[in-house]
Amino acid sequence: MPDRSEFPLWEVFVRTRGGLSHRHVGSLHAADAAMAVQAARDVYTRRMEGVSLWVVPSAAITASDPGDAAQLFDPAADKVYRHPTFYTVPDNIRHI
């Protein structure tokens, strides 16, 4: 049985301006998606923070395991050549 004493949790994403992507801003409790959008409007956009909202059930998010952080993320640490700034572009190459 799910716990019925509290509304489920939703994650809220706000698009601050046209052309920008939605960014995670926080979470809230709501009974369903429609109520979550209304609550997100009231909680997260009251100071003109956004022009569009997404809400996602928190339970739908699969997160990486913090215990796996070392094997997931540390190997990237010594791969500096993956940054474009690693390479020096010769002056006479003009269209790159």
Added chain:
Amino acid sequence: MATDDLRPARMVQAMRLGDDSLILGQRLSAWCGHAPTLEIDLALANIALDLVGQATLLLGYAGELEGAGRNADRLAFHRDVRDFRNCLLVEQPNGDFARTIARQFLFSAWQLPLFQALARSPDPRMAEIAAKAVKEVGYHVEFAGDWVVRLGDGTEDSRRRMAEGLAWCWRTTGELFAADGMQRTLATAGEAPDPAPIRAAWDARVDAVLSDAGLDRPAGTDAVRGGRDGLHGEHLGHLLAEMQVLPRTHPDATW
């Protein structure tokens, strides 16, 4: 009719609508910190602030029309209960959450078609104020209507409370559609909508939401009135005492 002849009626209309928004805004703000959830707390506070903003514009305009040097603050904080012209519906005590929602829904469902019509008024100031308010009220009626459905179509307890809240507020709804001399003067000039189409829009919205909620229209009377003439219930005086005590005690205070 020349604009000058319409001035007293315009003033009364702006004051009535301004008092509606002011008193309901004050009522709702009492929920701040006490609502069932944080999300609802913020939603009710947002609606309260929308209403107080409407009141500032409407009472400011009423003061200008009156021409006696009273601004919105003066009208809000230095009038006595008999001088307020709000409808009885908005002064009803908050009760439980369901009654607050009932009051909000029945009021906003009237305010929306009214302001939509006033946004087309030949009186440019009223048209401007109404056009700004329409966007706010559209959200209020949706928010409150959704909660009427959730509570009405919810548990046995929520359904009972929603029905009781509607029955409590229903008694004063007839007053919203009453026409008097002021109303007819402005209606003739095209500056106030005829109550009949406003009533039709309200009926349609109320019936649709009650039907979704599985609730019946309250059976009792809707004919309790008096607010438009300054004849209020016992509760408004207490609300005003709390709202007005600071500016009356320290008339020149600023912050």
